[in-house]
Amino acid sequence: MTQKVKIEIDGRTCEATPGEMIIAVADRAGIPIPRFCYHKKLSIAANCRMCLVEAEQGGRPFPKLVPACATPVMEGMRVQTRSALAREAQQSTLEFLLINHPLDCPICDQGGECELQDLTLRYGKDKSRYAEAKRVVKDENLGPLIATEMTRCIHCTRCVRFGAEIAGLRELGATGRGDHMRIGTYVEQTLGHELSGNIIDLCPVGALTAKPSRFRARPWELIQVDGIAPHDGLGSHLHLHVRGRQLVRVHPRAQEAINETWISDRDRFSYTGLSAPDRLGEPMIKREGGCWQALEWQGALQIAAERIREAGSELGALIAPNATLEEMYLLQRLVRGLGAQAIDSRLRQQDFRGDAADASLPWLGVSIAKVEEQEGILLIGSDIRQEQPLLAHRVRKAALAGGLVATVNPYRLDLTFPAIQFTASPSGMLRELAALAKALRKRGSGTLRTLISEVKPTAQQVEVAEQLKQAGKRYRGLILLGALATAHPDYSLLRALAHLIADATRAKVGFLPAAANSFGAYLAGALPHRLPGARPAETPGLSAEAMLNKPRKVYLLWGLEPGFDLADPAKAVQGLDRADFVIACTGYRSPALERVADLLLPIALFAETSGTLVNAQLDWQSFRGAIPPPVEARPGWKVLRVLGNLLELEGFDYRSSEEVLEELRKQCAHAKPNNDPRGDLKKLPPRLSNGDRLYRIGNVPIYALDALVRRAEPLQANAEFLQVSLNPDQAAEMGLGAGDQVEIDQGEGKLAKAPVRLDPRIPRGCARIPAGLSGSEQLGPQIGPVSLEKR
Amino acid sequence: MSLKSTPQTLPTDPAVRENLFNPEIRAAIDRHIAKYPPEWKQSAVMPALTLVQEWNGGWLTIELMNEVAAYLEMPPIAVYEVASFYGMYDLKPTGRHKVCVCNSISCLLNGSEALIEHVKKRYQVAPGETTADGKFTFKEVECLGACRHAPVVLIDKTYGENLTPEALDRWIEELD
Ligand code: SF4
Numbered sequence: 001m002t003q004k005v006k007i008e009i010d011g012r013t014c015e016a017t018p019g020e021m022i023i024a025v026a027d028r029a030g031i032p033i034p035r036f037c038y039h040k041k042l043s044i045a046a047n048c049r050m051c052l053v054e055a056e057q058g059g060r061p062f063p064k065l066v067p068a069c070a071t072p073v074m075e076g077m078r079v080q081t082r083s084a085l086a087r088e089a090q091q092s093t094l095e096f097l098l099i100n101h102p103l104d105c106p107i108c109d110q111g112g113e114c115e116l117q118d119l120t121l122r123y124g125k126d127k128s129r130y131a132e133a134k135r136v137v138k139d140e141n142l143g144p145l146i147a148t149e150m151t152r153c154i155h156c157t158r159c160v161r162f163g164a165e166i167a168g169l170r171e172l173g174a175t176g177r178g179d180h181m182r183i184g185t186y187v188e189q190t191l192g193h194e195l196s197g198n199i200i201d202l203c204p205v206g207a208l209t210a211k212p213s214r215f216r217a218r219p220w221e222l223i224q225v226d227g228i229a230p231h232d233g234l235g236s237h238l239h240l241h242v243r244g245r246q247l248v249r250v251h252p253r254a255q256e257a258i259n260e261t262w263i264s265d266r267d268r269f270s271y272t273g274l275s276a277p278d279r280l281g282e283p284m285i286k287r288e289g290g291c292w293q294a295l296e297w298q299g300a301l302q303i304a305a306e307r308i309r310e311a312g313s314e315l316g317a318l319i320a321p322n323a324t325l326e327e328m329y330l331l332q333r334l335v336r337g338l339g340a341q342a343i344d345s346r347l348r349q350q351d352f353r354g355d356a357a358d359a360s361l362p363w364l365g366v367s368i369a370k371v372e373e374q375e376g377i378l379l380i381g382s383d384i385r386q387e388q389p390l391l392a393h394r395v396r397k398a399a400l401a402g403g404l405v406a407t408v409n410p411y412r413l414d415l416t417f418p419a420i421q422f423t424a425s426p427s428g429m430l431r432e433l434a435a436l437a438k439a440l441r442k443r444g445s446g447t448l449r450t451l452i453s454e455v456k457p458t459a460q461q462v463e464v465a466e467q468l469k470q471a472g473k474r475y476r477g478l479i480l481l482g483a484l485a486t487a488h489p490d491y492s493l494l495r496a497l498a499h500l501i502a503d504a505t506r507a508k509v510g511f512l513p514a515a516a517n518s519f520g521a522y523l524a525g526a527l528p529h530r531l532p533g534a535r536p537a538e539t540p541g542l543s544a545e546a547m548l549n550k551p552r553k554v555y556l557l558w559g560l561e562p563g564f565d566l567a568d569p570a571k572a573v574q575g576l577d578r579a580d581f582v583i584a585c586t587g588y589r590s591p592a593l594e595r596v597a598d599l600l601l602p603i604a605l606f607a608e609t610s611g612t613l614v615n616a617q618l619d620w621q622s623f624r625g626a627i628p629p630p631v632e633a634r635p636g637w638k639v640l641r642v643l644g645n646l647l648e649l650e651g652f653d654y655r656s657s658e659e660v661l662e663e664l665r666k667q668c669a670h671a672k673p674n675n676d677p678r679g680d681l682k683k684l685p686p687r688l689s690n691g692d693r694l695y696r697i698g699n700v701p702i703y704a705l706d707a708l709v710r711r712a713e714p715l716q717a718n719a720e721f722l723q724v725s726l727n728p729d730q731a732a733e734m735g736l737g738a739g740d741q742v743e744i745d746q747g748e749g750k751l752a753k754a755p756v757r758l759d760p761r762i763p764r765g766c767a768r769i770p771a772g773l774s775g776s777e778q779l780g781p782q783i784g785p786v787s788l789e790k791r
Numbered sequence: 792m793s794l795k796s797t798p799q800t801l802p803t804d805p806a807v808r809e810n811l812f813n814p815e816i817r818a819a820i821d822r823h824i825a826k827y828p829p830e831w832k833q834s835a836v837m838p839a840l841t842l843v844q845e846w847n848g849g850w851l852t853i854e855l856m857n858e859v860a861a862y863l864e865m866p867p868i869a870v871y872e873v874a875s876f877y878g879m880y881d882l883k884p885t886g887r888h889k890v891c892v893c894n895s896i897s898c899l900l901n902g903s904e905a906l907i908e909h910v911k912k913r914y915q916v917a918p919g920e921t922t923a924d925g926k927f928t929f930k931e932v933e934c935l936g937a938c939r940h941a942p943v944v945l946i947d948k949t950y951g952e953n954l955t956p957e958a959l960d961r962w963i964e965e966l967d
């Protein structure tokens with residue numbers, strides 16, 4: 001523990017750590033000091049001069065006023081933030097800032113929540129002495145998310161520092177000098193970073209505002225409701241800003257242990273998908289000839305109940321891994337109550353052979369905040385910036401603090417921090433890991449033994465292995481498996497290798513959840529091999545893959561789009577086509593869903609329902625509905641309650657989602673996070689051989705994750721579209737060039753035309769063809785053999 | 792993780808890096824790079840810009856600034872910041888010469904205002920612009936560090952001190 005010092009601010013004695021800045025101590029004590037450029041998460045620039053205060057040390061006053069944000073405290077320092085001198089300086093600084101700031105508050109979107117406006121009220125003069133011309137600055141076009149009005153910029157450089165320090169990608173800068181200084185990109189470009197929206201909150205004035213919600217409401221008309229982000233494994237804390245029945249915008253809610261003070265653009269702007277034109281408002285049924293007809297809830301639920309009852313144990317349920325805990329729990333009660341065992345939420349997984357040995361309750365392995373303290377991180381199969389944008393920020397912090405970050409991926413990632421990247425085809429990924437294991441002198445058993453015997457570690461692999469081991473020794477080693485690992489045909493073996501390396505290095509193994517509630521599914525029992533409380537099921541039911549291979553009589557799809565959310569859309573649609581009846585509880589109608597479904601039930605989405613999501617570190621995060629669902633849509637738990645009652649299942653009389661949660665919570669008292677395999681993963685033969693077949697790498701791009709983001713227009717405006725990315729050498733061998741159109745053939749899954757793109761980050765033997773994008777719904781396995789034919 | 796303490800590096804493909812500019816310029820930039828710690832290559836940005844500007848005939852294009860960024864493995868915007876901050880970098884085509892009249896305090900007190908007015912009128916050129924015949928670009932610059940002989944004018948790489956409008960005219964006359 002460092003020694004504390006005592007200082008006095010405005011006559012109050014405050015405790016402080018030596019070296020802390022005056023402003024930080026004052027903030028803690030609740031003593032207001034005006035500021036623009038200071039931000040506790042950014043480096044100190046001390047360029048706005050708004051925070052000038054009077055200070056003295058040992059009875060000797062400092063020769064002039066000091067900036068509170070850049071003056072470290074020392075024992076016995078006395079600070080006056082409101083002396084006549086300080087006030088005068090603060091007033092003059094403000095007067096200077098206002099010289100070039102337009103007084104256009106009535107037409108500024110920041111009005112009512114502007115730091116400059118607030119401070120002007122406190123420190124400003126009521127009359128301006130400046131009568132000369134004000135400068136005007138040309139606006140920047142920063143893309144579909146951020147609106148600019150650069151004349152209002154006060155050059156605090158918070159946005160510039162954010163780019164350099166947090167995003168790790170400097171796109172904004174201050175060009176020009178003095179009066180000619182401008183904040184911008186200089187060469188017009190869209191901000192491409194996944195955390196870019198945070199500069200909207202950072203900008204103290206109305207220079208940077210949110211484009212999608214611009215001019216939609218005044219801050220004082222908004223009601224602020226707490227929310228939880230529904231996409232990645234963090235469950236970032238949100239403030240939902242509601243006006244009437246509308247969610248106008250989303251802001252971060254500070255939560256140091258999870259999202260600090262940031263949120264990703266996905267969490268910030270996905271709400272715009274709530275009002276998509278294809279939002280489902282009332283129950284619909286497919287009549288003869290494929291016509292859809294609206295009907296009353298009562299009738300719809302009766303039909304659903306009848307069909308479900310008929311199916312009995314022949315019912316199969318697939319639930320999206322971002323459904324709430326309450327929905328998951330009730331759905332599995334319903335399925336299991338009917339004697340069926342087929343329920344799964346691992347929609348993007350291909351390899352279920354390891355289920356018997358699956359970790360009993362997987363989690364991140366360390367707390368989210370601890371990720372940045374790791375000294376060695378091995379990322380297996382994860383495009384981390386796309387999958388978990390804010391967790392990537394923690395990994396970045398670990399890397400910048402000198403930690404080792406190594407990756408094993410089917411393509412090179414664009415990272416904003418130093419990392420050693422091993423890039424290989426899907427089967428090559430196994431060999432890369434085997435080589436790491438060998439470098440650690442592990443021989444392995446079963447299949448691993450063969451794999452390991454065939455490889456020879458490179459010098460770099462030996463180096464990485466050694467560093468991981470050093471990190472492990474200090475309990476600072478972490479091996480994370482991400483979404484590209486989950487989608488891998490040999491996921492079981494990847495896991496076995498991860499555990500083997502963990503064994504040899506004493507690093508921890510952690511899992512990155514595919515969606516907001518993937519781990520909640522273990523607690524709720526929304527898996528074929530887990531009952532509520534993460535208890536292993538004695539007779540495991542059918543996995544997502546198995547229940548589509550062995551068609552069920554009736555399917556219940558919850559919150560998913562078969563073409564975009566399943567590991568093998570082509571096969572899935574075939575399986576669903578063969579069912580007697582498909583019930584889809586969904587927020588949207590989409591052509592692919594309408595094709596396979598017979599009954600559509602509209603459910604409430606993010607911000608419209610109460611519920612709970614369990615994040616990567618297994619926090620149960622409950623939230624209330626902030627706005628009503630559209631038209632006739634209903635919260636999911638209520639739909640399931642009524643269905644349960646209609647099916648005459650016991651104990652479905654919940655009065656609130658809290659009651660559902662309470663019931664589940666009781667069953668989870670003994671559920672302990674545990675990533676250890678419960679059995680042997682090593683005996684399985686590899687599915688992939690070293691052959692020279694071309695493999696599709698179907699990563700899920702950041703804005704293709706789920707139905708909600710896929711409809712968030714501002715996010716889609718610059719999002720990826722379906723292309724076939726090939727290594728230039730590979731393409732040349734195949735006689736393909738950039739821009740060529742090819743037919744993608746995955747056996748059952750085929751797509752007639754897609755453009756080729758050359759990308760040296762893709763290894764040979766692979767074609768990156770993303771999943772979740774328009775066009776990909778006709779394709780086969782996310783990771784699997786593919787052939788390309790020039791058109 | 793501050794802007795000042797951690798350099799932002801954007802690795803450039805060595806194959807690309809080794810083909811930028813020409814071997815002499817690369818060698819000259821490398822001599823400057825060698826003066827700083829290896830991770831602080833970008834500290835050489837000012838001399839690099841100067842070299843490249845001269846090579847390009849007196850001004851910098853966005854492409855050239857991008858290449859400097861790539862060569863020093865730093866974000867392009869950070870190069871634009873430097874190039875747009877300092878008066879000695881020109882971001883649009885210039886005349887054959889650069890006539891830079893100091894407009895800072897000492898020179899101003901000693902008659903640089905008159906010099907500036909004179910150049911404007913006599914050569915029909917506004918500060919920052921180039922004469923119609925392309926002979927020179929007229930620039931107002933900050934203190935040239937030669938205050939004791941104010942007013943000072945810098946033409947290309949030569950200082951002229953204690954100048955009167957007539958002396959300046961003669962000097963300009965001599966330029967090709
Ligand atoms: S745009 Fe906003 S955040 Fe950026 S420098 Fe200007 S005032 Fe500060």
Ligand code: FES
Pocket residue numbers: 034035036037038045046047048049050051052067068069070
């Ligand atoms: S807040 Fe201290 S100088 Fe800006």
Ligand code: FES
Pocket residue numbers: 893894895896897898899933934935936937938941942943
């Ligand atoms: S003021 Fe002109 S050289 Fe210093």
